[in-house]
Amino acid sequence: MGWFRVRLSADEQQVVLDHRECHVDRLVRQRMWALWLLHCGETREKTAEILRVSRATVQRHVAAYRTGGLAGLTNRGASTTASEWAPFDKMLQVEFRVRPARSVAEAGERIKTLTGLERRPTQVRHHLHRLGLEYRRMRAIPAPPKKRGQNTSPIRPPSSKPSCSRRSMPPSRAGATSSSWMPVTS
Numbered sequence: 001m002g003w004f005r006v007r008l009s010a011d012e013q014q015v016v017l018d019h020r021e022c023h024v025d026r027l028v029r030q031r032m033w034a035l036w037l038l039h040c041g042e043t044r045e046k047t048a049e050i051l052r053v054s055r056a057t058v059q060r061h062v063a064a065y066r067t068g069g070l071a072g073l074t075n076r077g078a079s080t081t082a083s084e085w086a087p088f089d090k091m092l093q094v095e096f097r098v099r100p101a102r103s104v105a106e107a108g109e110r111i112k113t114l115t116g117l118e119r120r121p122t123q124v125r126h127h128l129h130r131l132g133l134e135y136r137r138m139r140a141i142p143a144p145p146k147k148r149g150q151n152t153s154p155i156r157p158p159s160s161k162p163s164c165s166r167r168s169m170p171p172s173r174a175g176a177t178s179s180s181w182m183p184v185t186s
Contacts, residue, residue: 004066006038013039015070023074031073034061085127088115093131104128 008016016039020032030051037047044062048055064072085092092111101107108124111117119127125135 004062006035006062006065008035008039012070019070019074025074025076027076028074031061031064034058035065035073038062084117085115088117089131091115092127093133096128096131096133100133 016032016036020029020036023029023032030053034047034051034053037050038044038058042050044055044058048058051058061073064075066072068075088111091114095110095114096107101110104121104125107128108119108121111119111124111127
């Protein structure tokens with residue numbers, strides 16, 4: 001079988017000229033450049049060298065043009081098979097917006113009971129992210145300390161020997177309290 005010579009009609013030339021400079025997809029621009037260089041008489045090796053790709057890549061571009069024309073070059077080869085999740089997307093989105101899951105494991109269990117699909121945590125996390133849901137770390141909002149009444153217990157004099165109980169705090173932190181207020185987000 002001989003080489004397939006690229007010959008573009010006037011309309012195809014105009015489309016290739018427009019797409020090689022202005023198409024949003026970098027790969028489509030590269031394909032159009034390859035097609036244009038081959039149309040102008042460059043060899044496949046020289047075209048590959050100019051575009052900084054392998055000769056096999058240029059061959060794939062030519063094969064795509066041969067089988068599908070210009071439409072074959074603009075096609076990214078997107079998968080036409082739908083995910084098993086697709087029929088349940090709306091239902092899952094509503095479910096998790098009404099009752100958010102506390103963990104990925106809980107989300108996986110709820111998805112399994114609702115749809116019958118069992119997936120690993122990474123896939124569950126990815127799918128929830130694809131649905132527009134995001135993980136939000138929730139913490140309790142600390143309350144201010146309670147006011148204490150007057151202490152009626154007798155005051156002990158400070159002892160001279162250090163306390164060895166496990167519940168005692170080191171002297172450096174004896175009176176320190178730690179609290180952090182988290183802003184309420186809606």
